[in-house]
Amino acid sequence: MIAVLRLVFLVFLVQTVLFLLISGIQRWNARKRAWAEWEALEGSRIDWDTYLEREMREYGRSIRKKLIWSVYIVPMVIVILLVYFVNFA
Amino acid sequence: MRYVKWILILLIVAFVAAFFHYTLPGRDVARIVDTEVRRVDFGENSIFWAGADTGQTAGTVNRDVRFINAVRPNGRVMVYRNEDTGWGWPPYFKLDSSNLQTEAADLVSTQAEPQWVVITHYGWRNEFMSIFPNAVGVRRVDSPDVQLIPYLNIAILVFFFAFVFWLWRAWDRFKQRRIEPLVDGVSIAIDNADRRADSTRERFLAWIGTWRGKPRK
Numbered sequence: 001m002i003a004v005l006r007l008v009f010l011v012f013l014v015q016t017v018l019f020l021l022i023s024g025i026q027r028w029n030a031r032k033r034a035w036a037e038w039e040a041l042e043g044s045r046i047d048w049d050t051y052l053e054r055e056m057r058e059y060g061r062s063i064r065k066k067l068i069w070s071v072y073i074v075p076m077v078i079v080i081l082l083v084y085f086v087n088f089a
Numbered sequence: 090m091r092y093v094k095w096i097l098i099l100l101i102v103a104f105v106a107a108f109f110h111y112t113l114p115g116r117d118v119a120r121i122v123d124t125e126v127r128r129v130d131f132g133e134n135s136i137f138w139a140g141a142d143t144g145q146t147a148g149t150v151n152r153d154v155r156f157i158n159a160v161r162p163n164g165r166v167m168v169y170r171n172e173d174t175g176w177g178w179p180p181y182f183k184l185d186s187s188n189l190q191t192e193a194a195d196l197v198s199t200q201a202e203p204q205w206v207v208i209t210h211y212g213w214r215n216e217f218m219s220i221f222p223n224a225v226g227v228r229r230v231d232s233p234d235v236q237l238i239p240y241l242n243i244a245i246l247v248f249f250f251a252f253v254f255w256l257w258r259a260w261d262r263f264k265q266r267r268i269e270p271l272v273d274g275v276s277i278a279i280d281n282a283d284r285r286a287d288s289t290r291e292r293f294l295a296w297i298g299t300w301r302g303k304p305r306k
Contacts, residue, residue: 003143007176079182086225087185 011075019071026068030059109249112179113242114211114225118233119159119167120203124194129154137212137220139172143184155186157193157224159208160200162233169210169224179211181225192227205233 034055038048059065130151131138138154140147155171171190174181183189198204206229212222295305 001144003147003176079180082180083182083184086181086183087188 015071015075019068022068022071026064030056111213112211113245114209116237117161117167117208117210118205118230118235119161119208120198120205121157121159121193121196123158123197124190125156126153127156134218134220137218139174139223140177142173142186143175155190167214168221169208170221171224183225189224189227196227196229205230207235207237
């Protein structure tokens with residue numbers, strides 16, 4: 001039992017570090033994209049802060065952001081599949 | 090210095106190759122001749138053994154280990170150990186050693202009436218260190234000439250090399266963007282210092298020249 005808990009804990013730690021790292025990078029990239037788009041807007045530019053806020057709200061709803069959760073989900077699915085195929089199939 | 094670099098790279102490549110060769114699953118066609126349990130006292134080869142069965146006391150000095158003895162189609166023998174990897178390394182999550190031992194015992198056959206099987210395993214057999222590959226699964230086949238394509242190994246290695254390539258690309262780009270400008274700056278500074286030193290030397294020599302009546306340019 002201890003061995004499973006140790007594995008779960010270690011994997012969870014690594015996943016959390018990865019999750020935070022990828023989240024940060026993705027957020028930064030979304031910001032950079034928003035800046036490029038805003039700069040390309042000619043004439044009828046709106047205020048940068050308002051534009052950024054709108055774009056980041058859109059990023060918050062995007063599939064790109066939700067996909068970061070696969071950092072937790074994919075390894076879990078792989079482990080469950082491995083346990084099944086190695087021992088019970 | 091260049092040799093040191095290449096020797097280091099070669100050592101790393103050899104280590105990675107050995108790691109994968111040991112850890113990735115391999116498959117042998119064989120005929121099981123016996124299954125047995127015997128006590129093993131782990132010594133300097135203990136790193137090549139897995140742990141006790143999942144849920145049992147770990148870290149004992151010795152314990153009983155299940156073995157599967159087999160003969161390959163070419164007549165050479167192979168001995169597999171049959172241990173739980175449990176939740177540890179390598180990540181096979183093998184918990185069913187007892188069941189596998191029963192399956193193997195069920196497939197025991199004689200030379201006269203061979204029942205060929207495919208044994209999935211990882212690890213190495215080495216007589217000098219008394220280490221054995223760990224059997225992970227066993228499956229019966231009709232004939233010893235089956236074609237086995239290691240799709241899983243191919244997929245894992247492709248992912249691994251793609252990851253290494255990506256890391257290398259990222260590092261290369263980081264170097265171009267952050268480190269090379271620094272190095273360029275340093276070499277420009279060195280060039281400037283050099284040029285300044287040159288002109289100082291020229292002026293000094295011209296001054297010496299004036300002693301001998303040479304006019305300054």
